[in-house]
Amino acid sequence: MAWARVSVSPRVDVAIDMGNPFLNLTVDAFVKIGTIAATRAVAEDTYHIIQKGNISSHDFDKTLKKMCKEGVYWGTIAGVYVGTEYGVERIRGTRDWKNAMIGGAITGALVSAVSNNKKDKIAIDAITGAAIATAAEFINYLT
Structure with a gap:
């Protein structure tokens, strides 16, 4: 009897084909980790707003800027890492x-x-x- 691993949690996968495996992996890492970082920024700021008890347009602007900054920062790091790892794999010829x-x-x-x-x-x-x-x-x- 064969066993299969079944994932219970939902999964969303977005593929962006750049026409090159290196670019595909790099952009994929940027998008995924950037999205996670932006979501974390929203969750953190939401907590602080709830603690404060009210929300203002200044809070909204600050959260939006933080989302963008964190998303780009961590997305870039992830893209550099994944691209570098892929490049090293290609150079060494082994995984x-x-x-x-x-x-x-x-x-x-x-x-x-x-x-x-x-x-x-x-x-x-x-x-x-x-x-x-x-x-x-x-x-x-x-x-």
Whole structure:
């Protein structure tokens, strides 16, 4: 008897075909993670508005700006990571956890360097990016 895994939660998948696998993966990551970040910003601001007890047009404007800023920031990081990991996979010619580690390290270093951090902070952020990406990859293998 064969067992099938059935997902109970709803799933929405949007495919944007850019005509290139690298661009497809990068844009997909940007859209998905950017949407999650924007949703998180709305949830956080909604909580603060409920605590305050009233809403103003200023609150609405502030929330909208925060949604856009967070969505673009985290979407860009996700796009850079996924694109880098894919590029490393293509260069190495193999698909394994090392691609995630290298992609995470490069992404962590790039994000840190763009933030005008010093050399030591860039190195620490590269190590952190590599550790998070590698851990996520191993957790992905377990599920």
